[in-house]
Amino acid sequence: MTKVLSRKHLLSMKHLANADIYRIFEIAKDIEAGHVPSFHGKFAANLFLEPSTRTKSSFQVAERKLGLDLIDLEGATSSLTKGETLYDTLKTMEAIGVDVAVVRQSEVGLLNSCAGDLNLSLINAGDGCGEHPTQCLLDLYTIYEHFGQFEGLEVAIAGDLKHSRVARSNAFALEQLGAHVSFVTKPEWEDRSLATNYITMDEAVDRCDALMLLRIQHERHEQSTADQSYLEQYGLTKAREARMGPNSIILHPAPVNRGVEIDSDLVESDKSRIFRQMTNGVTIRMAIIQALLKGEL
Amino acid sequence: MTKVLSRKHLLSMKHLANADIYRIFEIAKDIEAGHVPSFHGKFAANLFLEPSTRTKSSFQVAERKLGLDLIDLEGATSSLTKGETLYDTLKTMEAIGVDVAVVRQSEVGLLNSCAGDLNLSLINAGDGCGEHPTQCLLDLYTIYEHFGQFEGLEVAIAGDLKHSRVARSNAFALEQLGAHVSFVTKPEWEDRSLATNYITMDEAVDRCDALMLLRIQHERHEQSTADQSYLEQYGLTKAREARMGPNSIILHPAPVNRGVEIDSDLVESDKSRIFRQMTNGVTIRMAIIQALLKGEL
Amino acid sequence: MTKVLSRKHLLSMKHLANADIYRIFEIAKDIEAGHVPSFHGKFAANLFLEPSTRTKSSFQVAERKLGLDLIDLEGATSSLTKGETLYDTLKTMEAIGVDVAVVRQSEVGLLNSCAGDLNLSLINAGDGCGEHPTQCLLDLYTIYEHFGQFEGLEVAIAGDLKHSRVARSNAFALEQLGAHVSFVTKPEWEDRSLATNYITMDEAVDRCDALMLLRIQHERHEQSTADQSYLEQYGLTKAREARMGPNSIILHPAPVNRGVEIDSDLVESDKSRIFRQMTNGVTIRMAIIQALLKGEL
Numbered sequence: 001m002t003k004v005l006s007r008k009h010l011l012s013m014k015h016l017a018n019a020d021i022y023r024i025f026e027i028a029k030d031i032e033a034g035h036v037p038s039f040h041g042k043f044a045a046n047l048f049l050e051p052s053t054r055t056k057s058s059f060q061v062a063e064r065k066l067g068l069d070l071i072d073l074e075g076a077t078s079s080l081t082k083g084e085t086l087y088d089t090l091k092t093m094e095a096i097g098v099d100v101a102v103v104r105q106s107e108v109g110l111l112n113s114c115a116g117d118l119n120l121s122l123i124n125a126g127d128g129c130g131e132h133p134t135q136c137l138l139d140l141y142t143i144y145e146h147f148g149q150f151e152g153l154e155v156a157i158a159g160d161l162k163h164s165r166v167a168r169s170n171a172f173a174l175e176q177l178g179a180h181v182s183f184v185t186k187p188e189w190e191d192r193s194l195a196t197n198y199i200t201m202d203e204a205v206d207r208c209d210a211l212m213l214l215r216i217q218h219e220r221h222e223q224s225t226a227d228q229s230y231l232e233q234y235g236l237t238k239a240r241e242a243r244m245g246p247n248s249i250i251l252h253p254a255p256v257n258r259g260v261e262i263d264s265d266l267v268e269s270d271k272s273r274i275f276r277q278m279t280n281g282v283t284i285r286m287a288i289i290q291a292l293l294k295g296e297l
Numbered sequence: 298m299t300k301v302l303s304r305k306h307l308l309s310m311k312h313l314a315n316a317d318i319y320r321i322f323e324i325a326k327d328i329e330a331g332h333v334p335s336f337h338g339k340f341a342a343n344l345f346l347e348p349s350t351r352t353k354s355s356f357q358v359a360e361r362k363l364g365l366d367l368i369d370l371e372g373a374t375s376s377l378t379k380g381e382t383l384y385d386t387l388k389t390m391e392a393i394g395v396d397v398a399v400v401r402q403s404e405v406g407l408l409n410s411c412a413g414d415l416n417l418s419l420i421n422a423g424d425g426c427g428e429h430p431t432q433c434l435l436d437l438y439t440i441y442e443h444f445g446q447f448e449g450l451e452v453a454i455a456g457d458l459k460h461s462r463v464a465r466s467n468a469f470a471l472e473q474l475g476a477h478v479s480f481v482t483k484p485e486w487e488d489r490s491l492a493t494n495y496i497t498m499d500e501a502v503d504r505c506d507a508l509m510l511l512r513i514q515h516e517r518h519e520q521s522t523a524d525q526s527y528l529e530q531y532g533l534t535k536a537r538e539a540r541m542g543p544n545s546i547i548l549h550p551a552p553v554n555r556g557v558e559i560d561s562d563l564v565e566s567d568k569s570r571i572f573r574q575m576t577n578g579v580t581i582r583m584a585i586i587q588a589l590l591k592g593e594l
Numbered sequence: 595m596t597k598v599l600s601r602k603h604l605l606s607m608k609h610l611a612n613a614d615i616y617r618i619f620e621i622a623k624d625i626e627a628g629h630v631p632s633f634h635g636k637f638a639a640n641l642f643l644e645p646s647t648r649t650k651s652s653f654q655v656a657e658r659k660l661g662l663d664l665i666d667l668e669g670a671t672s673s674l675t676k677g678e679t680l681y682d683t684l685k686t687m688e689a690i691g692v693d694v695a696v697v698r699q700s701e702v703g704l705l706n707s708c709a710g711d712l713n714l715s716l717i718n719a720g721d722g723c724g725e726h727p728t729q730c731l732l733d734l735y736t737i738y739e740h741f742g743q744f745e746g747l748e749v750a751i752a753g754d755l756k757h758s759r760v761a762r763s764n765a766f767a768l769e770q771l772g773a774h775v776s777f778v779t780k781p782e783w784e785d786r787s788l789a790t791n792y793i794t795m796d797e798a799v800d801r802c803d804a805l806m807l808l809r810i811q812h813e814r815h816e817q818s819t820a821d822q823s824y825l826e827q828y829g830l831t832k833a834r835e836a837r838m839g840p841n842s843i844i845l846h847p848a849p850v851n852r853g854v855e856i857d858s859d860l861v862e863s864d865k866s867r868i869f870r871q872m873t874n875g876v877t878i879r880m881a882i883i884q885a886l887l888k889g890e891l
Contacts, residue, residue, distance in 0.1 A: 043655060053381075054389050057368050061340060061393050064366045071654045072369065072666065073647070084647075084849035088861075092648050092848065095872035096655050254389065255381035267385075278392035350678075351686050354665050358637060358690050361663045369666065551686065552678035564682075575689035 007297045009115045009122040010288055013133045013169045018177055020297055025141055027287035027296065028280075037290055038067040042099040044289075047073045047089070048125065049105040054254060054278060055125055055135070059102050062285035071098065087114045094120045100289055121292040129165055134288060135253055136169035138281040140177070142273050143210050145280065146249050150177035156204035158184035158234060159214025159261060161191045166253050167214055168194060182208070184234060201233070205240045213252040213261045228259070236262045241271065249273050304594045306412045306419040307585055310430045310466045315474055317594055322438055324584035324593065325577075334587055335364040339396040341586075344370045344386070345422065346402040351551060351575060352422055352432070356399050359582035368395065384411045391417045397586055418589040426462055431585060432550055433466035435578040437474070439570050440507050442577070443546050447474035453501035455481035455531060456511025456558060458488045463550050464511055465491060479505070481531060498530070502537045510549040510558045525556070533559040538568065546570050601891050603709045603716040604882055607727045607763045612771055614891055619735055621881035621890065622874075631884055632661040636693040638883075641667045641683070642719065643699040648848060648872060649719055649729070653696050656879035665692065681708045688714045694883055715886040723759055728882060729847055730763035732875040734771070736867050737804050739874070740843050744771035750798035752778035752828060753808025753855060755785045760847050761808055762788060776802070778828060795827070799834045807846040807855045822853070830856040835865065843867050 007015070044063040048056050063070055086105065093101050100121040103111060108130035115122050126132040140150075147153060155174050161167050161183060171181050171194060182199045183190075190198060204211060213236060231237060236250065241263070244250075250262070250272045258264035267274055291297040304312070341360040345353050360367055383402065390398050397418040400408060405427035412419050423429040437447075444450060452471050458464050458480060468478050468491060479496045480487075487495060501508060510533060528534060533547065538560070541547075547559070547569045555561035564571055588594040601609070638657040642650050657664055680699065687695050694715040697705060702724035709716050720726040734744075741747060749768050755761050755777060765775050765788060776793045777784075784792060798805060807830060825831060830844065835857070838844075844856070844866045852858035861868055885891040 043658070045651070053370070053386065054393070057342070057370065057390070058393050060368045061366075061395075064340070064368075065394075069655075069658045071651050071658075073651065085852070088849060088852075089647065091869060092872055093651070095869040096648070096652050096876050097659075097873070098655075255385060258382070258385075275388060275392040278389055279394070282393050350667070350683065351690070354639070354667065354687070355690050357665045358663075358692075361637070361665075362691075552682060555679070555682075572685060572689040575686055576691070579690050 008292055008295070009111075010133055010292060010297075011111050011115060011122065011124045012131050013136050013173045014131075016133075016173075021137065021140065021173065021177065023297060024137060024284065024287050024291055025144055027290055028141060028283045031283055031286050031290075036065060036286070037294070039099075039289075039293060040067040042068050042293065043071060043097055044068045044100045044102065045071050045073055045093045045098045046125075047093075047101060047103045047105075049103075050126065052104055052125070054281070055104065055132075058278065058281040059125065059134075059285055062282050062289060063100075065282070066286055066289055068100070068289070086110060087117075090114055090118055090120070090122070094118055100293065121289075123288065123292070126165060129163055129168075131169045132165045133169055134281070134285055135166050136173055137288065138277055138284040139166070139170055139212065139251055139253070140173060141284050142251060142277050142280050143249070145276075146273070147209065150174065150179045153179040153210065154182070154208045155179050155210045155212060156182045156184055156199070156208040157212045157214065158201060158204060158236075160189045160216055161185045161194055161214070162189045163217055164214045167191075170212060171195060186234060201235070201240060202243075205236070205244050209245065209248050211236065211244070211248065211250050213250065215253060215255065216257055216260055230260055231263065235260060236266060238263050238265065241266055241269070244271060251277060254278070305417075305589055305592070306408075307430055307589060307594075308408050308412060308419065308421045309428050310433050310470045311428075313430075313470075318434065318437065318470065318474065320594060321434060321581065321584050321588055322441055324587055325438060325580045328580055328583050328587075333362060333583070334591070336396075336586075336590060337364040339365050339590065340368060340394055341365045341397045341399065342368050342370055342390045342395045343422075344390075344398060344400045344402075346400075347423070349401055349422070351578070352401065352429075355575065355578040356422065356431075356582055359579050359586060360397075362579070363583055363586055365397070365586070383407060384414075387411055387415055387417070387419070391415055396590065418586075420585065420589070423462060426460060426465075428466045429462045430466055431578070431582055432463050433470055434585065435574055435581040436463070436467055436509065436548055436550070437470060438581050439548060439574050439577050440546070442573075443570070444506065447471065447476045450476040450507065451479070451505045452476050452507045452509060453479045453481055453496070453505040454509045454511065455498060455501060455533075457486045457513055458482050458491055458511070459486045460514055461511045464509075467509060468492060483531060498532070498537060499540075502533070502540045506542065506545050508533065508541070508545065508547050510547065512550060512552065513554055513557055527557055528560065532557060533563060535560050535562065538563055538566070541568065548574060551575065602886055602889070603705075604727055604886060604891075605705050605709060605716065605718045606725050607730050607767045608725075610727075610767075615731065615734065615767065615771065617891060618731060618878065618881050618885055619738055621884055622735060622877045625877055625880050625884075630659060630880070631888070633693075633883075633887060634661040636662050636887065637665060637691055638662045638694045638696065639665050639667055639687045639692045640719075641687075641695060641697045641699075643697075644720065646698055646719070648875070649698070649726075652872065652875045653719065653728075653879055656876050656883060657694075659876070660880055660883055662694070662883070680704060681711075684708055684712055684714070684716070688712055694887065715883075717882065717886070720759060723757060723762075725763045726759045727763055728875070728879055729760050730767055731882065732871055732878040733760070733764055733806065733845055733847070734767060735878050736845060736871050736874050737843070739870075740867070741803065744768065744773045747773040747804065748776070748802045749773050749804045749806060750776045750778055750793070750802040751806045751808065752795060752798060752830075754783045754810055755779045755788055755808070756783045757811055758808045761785075764806060765789060780828060795829070795834060796837075799830070799838045803839065803842050805830065805838070805842065805844050807844065809847060809849065810851055810854055824854055825857065829854060830860060832857050832859065835860055835863070838865060845871060848872070 106128040401422040403425040698719040700722040
């Protein structure tokens, strides 16, 4: 694998060629084999302006395993509410010696407009309804780990497509890597800008190699979804899981609404890669940080 | 001291035999003598869903002194409010590589129901009105450090017994270790399920070797206690302290309401072990983590 | 430079003689030259009871670069709201093994009343409208770095003098070091207890070597300042900047209100030391901590 282009930020899957994606997987496999570089003396700042447990914790573990020091930016919210721009906050981070800044915030495209003038590595950890490239890469890695390649794989993405940044990044990258992607959703959550090949959940379980369930974001919907009815119409029941192919797998970005997107008993079933995704998340984030800090991307 | 049973969680004093308690004290003394193991490369997560200053800080210092890396779980609250179960949050911690999770939350028994399926060490740092075993062990260690043993010691526990998880754990463990425990409280705070041997504060100071004051939790009581009158009837005034035996000691889990449970001038008096308890808290938590991670319990 | 007096806290610029200030600058230059001591095994606690991004982050980076372990005191607020005094919180920090406590809180003089009985080093990181000595020292260091000395320098401080702890500390120290200080402000923000030599912004740019802009604290004013009109009357426009001397510099403690105190295009201009101040802030805080922990002050 040759070096495709030198890059210091990871803002969007759209900036990554297939070769970049495979390069990150290669680094991840090296890390799993115990080849972990040390960035002792370098600093990471995790700036989460929207709530997060697992993404933030995952980055923290990844950063510490690489020997980076972390600074805590809870307070960053307060300067931003004082009217400081995100650019000035990031420029401040640069000035005090931060080498990599991981940012979750709600405005699509804002990071791109900041990135050009920053002398640190910027990682998009979710920008509203835009993208979430590290989640995408850990999903892809989890599929790759199981199937060894993407060419001709049938992948179904099921859930609230309209509000999911994960769906958008994943669909784009999977198609680029040679997989075929279908979608399952309620009519009011269809996003025709994303795709047109909508199928039912029953068709999905019969056909797919990888079933990617999305989280119903109760906190973004005014009216609570009738959970049991959602599970029956659009979710993964035990009956549906039994119809899935013997080599097929189930993914979910978590947190899972047990009994809504998926029957609670299936969360830790054989086909489920839900907790494996979290483990891979740490490895993939280590690989991304290594790639950015060492100019390997 | 032989190894009593292999155990990876610390959830309740009821799970500890006297031999376990003495084993923890032995490790604590080794640590004080400078024998501190390194758990470099291992991770601790501190998940405090209810506020805490000193217990959380104490665990942080203990963990860092043992070389553990810490991950910050402020955000955990948010995933839990998104409807994720505590089990799924802890399973996430396990998946991202956490070795020991310290949890404070309000539901009695919830940790026990999670613990069985977790491949990490779980420490109960206070579960509502249930137990707070690390506080109990540091109280016991502070008594042990002074008296060298428990057999026949007279201990009085004074304060709001109804709402105190400390009282419950301490009374159980002290009796098991051979001490004799009496209680001082207002009639409305008596808890007959805990004990029956209630005495007055005057009787307590005349009789006890160790006086354990509990904190009046103003934030749990609708009507503010008339502080000065509480001190005079149920608290440790200077006059009462003067009647205590020459070798007796005073404990309080802090934060202290100065002038309510105890006269402000007595907080740092000769008999007081209040700040010593905090120093011992770090040592005892180091000992507990060492015991759990090395399977010495 | 001889050692002036042995001191373990930094609470006010009024406690520092010029020799102390130059001693801190000397240590800072040594640190910039790569002579960084290690305080591995020691602990710092950052207790920010009022919001802060850059001061807190700056201390965190400084502490980590010195090898100190940090403990997170978000929760400290809760014990303080439980009625615990700041003294008891700091005494707790001492008891659990903290060596240096950095405190931001709102009551002028409170730290002085606590400091005497504490066996740890206390640093004032801003006390309401009182002082902010580490900000002052980094401002002074940034001026010193450029001019090499203070004698006869013309310094203008412009902005909301009434609410600025930075103005107060800086004016005092600059005069003591031999600079001449003038002030620019709106009539209603004049503070006659601070100074009497008020000039206009036009006079300031014509005359000064260093122009120190203060932040308009919108959050402390009921009525929003008419921003464009403030810039034109009291702020640094491009036209005014063009009149400044060729060797003059611009300082601002940040966060900047772009287009209010200063034209947005000037924030990263040649004369601006705004981001340099942040870089110096880390170095100066390292120097201060080193001086306190090693008794070099």
